[in-house]
Amino acid sequence: MEKTLNTKFTYTEKKDTRSGFGDGLLEAGRKNPEVVGLCADLIGSLKMGAFQKEFPERFFQVGIAEANMMGLAAGMTIGGKIPFTGTFANFSTGRVYDQIRQSIAYSGKNVKICASHAGVTLGEDGATHQILEDVGMMKMLPHMTVINPCDYNQTKAATMAIAEHEGPVYLRFGRPSWPIFTDKDQKFEIGKAWKMIEGKDVTIFATGHLVWEAVVAEAMLAEEGISAEVINIHTIKPLDEEAILESVAKTGCCVSAEEHQLNGGLGDSIAQTLVRNNPVPMEFVGVDDSFGESGTPMDLMKKYGLKAENIVEKAKKALARK
Amino acid sequence: MEKLSIDQLNKTCSQVRRDILRMVHAVNSGHPGGSLGCTEFFVALYFNQMEHTTDFDMDGRNEDLFFLSNGHISPVWYSVLARSGYFGVEELATFRKIDSRLQGHPTTEENLPGIRIASGSLGQGMSAAIGAAQAKKINGDDKTVFVLMGDGEQQEGQVWEAAMYAAHHKVDNLIATIDVNRQQIDGLTTEVMDLQDLRKKYEAFGWEVVETKDGNNMEEVISVIEKAKSLLGKGKPVMNLLHTEMGYGVDFMVGTHKWHGVAPNDEQLENALGQLEESLGDY
Structure with missing residues (x-):
């Protein structure tokens, strides 16, 4: 169905965003000798093998001990290293929240917390591993930058960009094969939203895997004569409030779309901005206060209401409230 | 820094103990017991054993580094940092x-010279110290990293993750120390959660273990640190089990967990200060 739509962005290849991380880390390591990697027994899953092979003296296998990994990374910044930690998003956040809070965020350490297998698109492993609360936990921490890129190319660019950024960063990406629809050589600017498609009736603010769904939703809405603006919010914190307010000043209503709990996600941050400045009608696409479950990524996206169709429905609802 | 003699070190301990008591008394809060018990160790490190500069730089390249994992004994650390010249002693009055830059537990947020990471939530300091030690190795920096933990803190699981890691990765530029005072907030460690044989535990994890039988005897504290240093560079991390008396130096505070997190009142302060020589001048 997607293929028959006239989407403004298209793809010829699919790849997992975690591979964008692995390839970006290798590039960052080649550019900057201070970059070091740490992994908690998930080198293959995180695609950190190429970095490990090329820079064995700058790579540290930590074993299944994520709390220690966060402390080690914080300590390695003392001496000028730029540590990238790698494990699943669940074990990168909830499991080690206090370690991140005290040793990394409060201590202002230049650690890059790189988290794969976020959200329901992890698939068959089920809810124990499908964290949907990680963005909320990380964005609450003072000093923390939170980034959720949308495809392989953007994840690779983001990984290279955070190596050059001073301060703690949470970088969230995923497991499934996903359309590559953004430029190979894009410039990734932390904190700068990207207006991908210009529109006038409703704005779709999307992050991570759901940016592609937003692109599809725009084409579906266009077929019904509705002009949607699509904005890629790859950086959830700091939030590009200027871009958000500029867009809704024009469209007058919006939808947020994310593979995360509605509580504590991107939508919350946008809603705060709107309420303070320009309270236009807003609807939310995300997981509504429930855990995930086992299934294929696509079946789960459908069951939990994260598809383009869901964005279309919420966009119409927002429009009707104008 | 110039190394102080044993006599000068002991005089410094007396002043540091006065600082600790006056700091916690002034705000009627803080942790005097563990601070008093570890005074000899801190004074030995900063005035005799560590190669360090008070011209503070976060990266600390080419100098020995110290990390405090049991951050609640911040009074002794702040006093020793001030008395060795990291910042003015008058700032101790802001504790x-x-x-204030002298937060209840040590932090970096206020840029207090001498502090490289926040601590207070227990179990995290050794991981950071190991990371810093590995960064030194990558940098070709041959200096040593020290970390102090509490004995009750050994109940935290992260400590053992770190212990396993340090041995596996042969972090042999690290001297960890445990303040074995046998006390924790709810009582004796043997009653709250028995640590059993820490020497055997660390040896089983692949560490070299040395023991300071009287951690309040300056000569022994120094000789054991020197012995620990002689074991560095041989493929194993080194653990120093430092047996101390909580509240040491003040007769009514010794050997009880009562003064873990309680400040003396006016009368008790006067009594305590009467037992400690004002060797370097109060702040």
Whole structure:
């Protein structure tokens, strides 16, 4: 169905965003000798093998001990290293929240917390591993930058960009094969939203895997004569409030779309901005206060209401409230 | 820094103990017991054993580094940092007060010279110290990293993750120390959660273990640190089990967990100060 739509962005290849991380880390390591990697027994899953092979003296296998990994990374910044930690998003956040809070965020350490297998698109492993609360936990921490890129190319660019950024960063990406629809050589600017498609009736603010769904939703809405603006919010914190307010000043209503709990996600941050400045009608696409479950990524996206169709429905609802 | 003699070190301990008591008394909060017990160790490190500069730089390249994992004994650390010249002793009067750099537990947020990471939530300091030690190795820096933990803190699981890691990765530029005072907030460690044989535990994890039988005897504290240093560079991390008396130096505070997190009142302060020589001048 997607293929028959006239989407403004298209793809010829699919790849997992975690591979964008692995390839970006290798590039960052080649550019900057201070970059070091740490992994908690998930080198293959995180695609950190190429970095490990090329820079064995700058790579540290930590074993299944994520709390220690966060402390080690914080300590390695003392001496000028730029540590990238790698494990699943669940074990990168909830499991080690206090370690991140005290040793990394409060201590202002230049650690890059790189988290794969976020959200329901992890698939068959089920809810124990499908964290949907990680963005909320990380964005609450003072000093923390939170980034959720949308495809392989953007994840690779983001990984290279955070190596050059001073301060703690949470970088969230995923497991499934996903359309590559953004430029190979894009410039990734932390904190700068990207207006991908210009529109006038409703704005779709999307992050991570759901940016592609937003692109599809725009084409579906266009077929019904509705002009949607699509904005890629790859950086959830700091939030590009200027871009958000500029867009809704024009469209007058919006939808947020994310593979995360509605509580504590991107939508919350946008809603705060709107309420303070320009309270236009807003609807939310995300997981509504429930855990995930086992299934294929696509079946789960459908069951939990994260598809383009869901964005279309919420966009119409927002429009009707104008 | 110039190394102080045993006599000068002991005089410094007396002043540091006065600082600790006056700091916690002034705000009626803080942790005097563990601070008093570890005074000899801190004074030995900063005035005799560590190669360090008070011209503070976060990266600390080419100098020995110290990490405090049991951050609640911040009074002794702040006093020793001030007395060795990291910042003015008058700043000790701001301890735990609003807008101070001397937070209840040590932090980096206020840029206090000498502090490289926040601590207070227990179990995290050794991981950071190991990371810093590995960064030194990558940098070709041959200096040593020290970390102090509490004995009750050994109940935290992260400590053992770190212990396993340090041995596996042969972090042999690290001297960890445990303040074995046998006390924790709810009582004796043997009653709250028995640590059993820490020497055997660390040896089983692949560490070299040395023991300071009287951690309040300056000569022994120094000789054991020197012995620990002689074991560095041989493929194993080194653990120093430092047996101390909580509250040491003040007769009514010794050997009880009562003064873990309680400040003396006016009368008790006067009594305590009467037992400690004002060797370097109060702040």
